[in-house]
Amino acid sequence: MITRDDLKAVGIGKGITETISTTKGLRFNAAPVGLVNREAIYVEIFRGSHTYKNLMESGEIGINLVYDPVLFVESIFGDLNDDDYYTIDGFPFIKKASAVLKFAVTRIEEKELSSKFFLRLVFKKIRDRRIRGINRGFNLLLELAILSSRREITDEYNKMYPIYSPIIRRCGDERTIEALKFLEFQSL
C-alpha cells in the first residue's frame, strides 16, 4: 500500500513535483512529467507523446527524481543515451536520479487532450541522500523548459525568455547554463 510517508521519504510533498518519467515501449523513453500528489496520486499526460502511448500499453511508469537540468531539456526533445539508463527487472530508470519510484496504473481518466493515470506505488529506491539547496536558476530553467515544450500551442516562451534567461544565467550553475543554451538552440 502506498503511504504518504513513502513519498515524503524521497522529498515528494503535496502538490506537483517535477520529475523525469521513464517508460518502456519498443525502446526506453524518458520525458519530464509532473507527479501530482493530492487526494490521489497521478500523472496527467498529453495525448500524442511517447509517454502516453507507453503508459496506455504497459500500465507502468518510473518516476525519477533528478536535479540535472541538462537531462530535463534533453528528455523533452529527444531520447537520452542508452548509458543514461539502468534497469531493474528490465524496466528503465535514470542513473543520475537521487531516487527512483516505480508505479502501476490503477485507473485512467480520459479527457479531451490528455488522460489522468492514477498510480499505485510498486517500489522506491533512494540512491543519493545529498541535500540540495534551492536555486532560482534551476527553477526558472524548468519553467522555461515547460514553456518551450508547449511552443506549438502558446507563445509564452518568447514572452518569458527575456525575463527568465538573465536570472538563469546569474543564479544557475554550469549545467543549468548548458541546459539554457540547449533550449535557445531548440527555439532558433
Ligand SMILES: Cc1cc2nc3c(=O)[nH]c(=O)nc-3n(C[C@H](O)[C@H](O)[C@H](O)COP(=O)(O)O)c2cc1C
Ligand atoms: C518540467 C516539465 C514538466 C512537464 N510535465 C508534463 C506533464 O505533467 N504531462 C505532460 O504530458 N507533459 C509534460 N511536459 C512536457 C513533456 O515532457 C513533453 O511534451 C515531452 O516532449 C514528451 O516526450 P515523449 O514524447 O518522449 O513522451 C513537461 C515538460 C517539462 C519541461
